[in-house]
Amino acid sequence: MFKRTFPIMLLVALLILGLVGCGPAKPSNNGADAGDMQSIIRMTQDWPTYYDPAVGSSFSCTIAMINIYDPLVFPQLDGTVGPHVATKWDVSDDGLVYTFKIRDDIKFHSGNLLKAEDVVFSMQRMLTIGEGYAYLFVDVVEDVYAEDDTTVVMKLHEPFGPFPLTLVRFMIVEKALVTEHMNLDEDTYGEFGDYGKNWMLTNDAGSGPYKTKEFQLDEYLLGERFDDYFLGWEENAPQYFKISGAVDPVSVRTAMANKELEITDEIQPIENYNTMAGFEGVDVVAYESGTNCNMMLNTKKAPTDDVHFRRALAYAVDYDVILNDIYPDSIRSVGPVPSIVPGWNSDLEPFVFDLDRAREELAKSKYADDPAMMTIDLTWCAEVPEQEKIALLIQSNLEQLGITLQVTRKPFGSMIADAQTMETTPHASFVNFAPSYFEAGATLKTRYHSSSTGSWEQMEWLQDPEIDAMIEDALSTVDLNERFQKYYDIQEKIVEIVPTVYLFNWVEKRACQTGYVDWEPYLLLKEGKDFVYPMGYSLYVRGMKVYPDKR
Structure with missing residues (x-):
């Protein structure tokens, strides 16, 4: 039976070492220049985090994935989906065949162009590994193939009404890079060895707006802006983002007071939110x-x-x-x-x-x-x-x-x-x-x-x-x-x-440094507009702005 799980042996190892939990992570610039680190969004979130798109599915995993990788389609504020990697798609009259046209100008972090074969490889890899968000597709997608470099066809076992909506969880990985890092000494997935899973614990094969700068699996992920991102960049977009597992209330409250944290996790005690709401330039943002x-x-x-x-x-x-x-x-x-x-x-x-x-x-x-x-x-x-x-x-x-x-x-x-x-x-x-x-x-x-x-x-x-x-x-x-x-x-x-x-x-609550950060949920609430986000997408860092001179 297919089960949606985390890599259990790694998890057990982390537990034995005492690395999984809610203890504070030590602050660090992680090799980045102090000036650059002023243009950063630092967030706390529950841990552990596995950002391999074929493995992770928790809140922190998802936040990491949407910033490091690109989904085939992108969620809209009204709950629908729109074009992203796929510019358009058609569905057969019987609801069994979806044909996607994909962009020809997307670069992976390696510099290589994203092609239809990468989309095919990503789906096949997810279905074979069978973890993370694979449960959305494992009994749905019968076949996937590329007709040419910009055309992908997905055949379904049977009609699946919400299929386009599920594709916000389908992230594209680079076939060549993952293949290069497959450990063929293992036979977990037959000819594919470990399918690159061990390497992708702390390395990415994505094309998303940010690329991995440093990943300490037991503590934090630091991402750096990918300058060649296909959608470009607006002025004041963050240069870095960091997700940390330091969610204990004292650490979070202290970091917010010292402006060493921009957006908190959603699991703080009410007393902590009330205290942080009193900090200058901090608002507690609450939304369904x-x-x-x-x-x-x-x-x-x-x-x-x-x-x-x-x-x-x-x-x-x-x-x-x-x-x-x-x-x-x-x-x-x-x-x-x-x-x-x-x-x-x-x-x-x-x-x-x-x-x-x-x-x-x-x-x-x-x-x-x-x-x-x-x-x-x-x-x-x-x-x-x-x-x-x-x-x-x-x-x-x-x-x-x-x-x-x-x-x-x-x-x-x-x-x-x-x-x-x-x-x-x-x-x-x-x-x-x-x-x-x-x-x-x-x-x-x-x-x-x-x-x-x-x-x-x-x-x-x-x-x-x-x-x-x-x-x-x-x-x-x-x-x-x-x-x-x-x-x-x-x-x-x-x-x-x-x-x-x-x-x-x-009602999701997060304290945010609104005095020097533009965060979409806060701005939409101020304007009285309705919105919904699939889990994790409210923390899409490319859509934020940082104004270091306002700190």
Whole structure:
């Protein structure tokens, strides 16, 4: 079975060395001139980061990829996609064949021109490796080939309605450079050896607006502007960007105060955002991102394998306290799809905090008369300290039901490792999730289709053939209205069996040095304009501007 995973052996090695976590990274100019480093966007984000387009899929991975590589198409602010590497595309009447015309003036960071064979190689490599965002394409793309240097044809197994939307996650790598760095002493991928994966952990083969200057896998990525970028550069565009794993609140707050950090991560404590909002030239920018906060329930491990037990848990959550006291400005979740995402079912009824109803459901559980089964474990992400407050709130409520909740704090890297098997996945896990493309099918496929079990995106281990079939049918429906109705039906079915407790829809917050940085979300909010970004694209650095003289 295909699984969306990180390279587990590397992850284990990092964990053993104590390199994965939320400790502060040491500041460094990393070999760049001090003057140049004034034109930089420094960001913090959860770690680890794998920016190989055939491997990474987390928030930090995605931010790195969109700045180092070019996607075939580019997301628009209204949720659609537009030309990028591909200038146009046509689809056959049966919805099975897409023909893309690509630009002939794009250079890779090596100086070589991007051609159709690179697009073909990139898709074949992604499908073969089967990690990262490959889950979007592995059961969809049947064949891909180049008709000439500027024409690529993709044949699908069956019609896939949102196919163009998924291509914002398909990044182009340089065939010649990756081939040069394949380790043929390994046989993981047959004649392709390791397919260049080891080399691409810290080296890029991209054509994007920035190229890799330095990558310390356990700490940070430093990118430098690629002067020959095909779309050119505007005045005051950043010369560098840096993503760091130093997300601990003290380090972030200190760096913002000292103007050593331009944009924070989205997982800081509310108190930190409030403090940083008081800094001169700093604004806290908040916007809906299509992300929701989930308490994922392991449906294959007793007692959370029982639907009545899971419903009892859902009724034991005080959602109002979460929304009003822990995550103010957030939005009530109603089902698996965030309300900003097209295809959301607005007719769903949310669970409410009601301990009496929780007791009723618990009494129906097959474990109701077994005290030994009244202990469950929950893991919260160490990089998101506010989650501990939610965990303790639920723990207190469950005590009134006779359920003991054992709460564990773990770095995200450890949670990824735990998700690899059903046995190591806890009964409950707090995970934030954003759709890979802006349609309900993206959430439903990634979160609940059996192809994603064994990954951090689906720690429920649902493996429900009926839901699998419903998702596959919806995604193969070309007509938009028909597809959306099928999405509505799937959401009703999922809410009925409660594999997840939906805590809230995330309003993404990031502190930004708006006194000397132009950042598109901040400017759009000031103008009162609507916008949506697929995960990561709000931090597309080429679209930002830095004014060092205003520091």
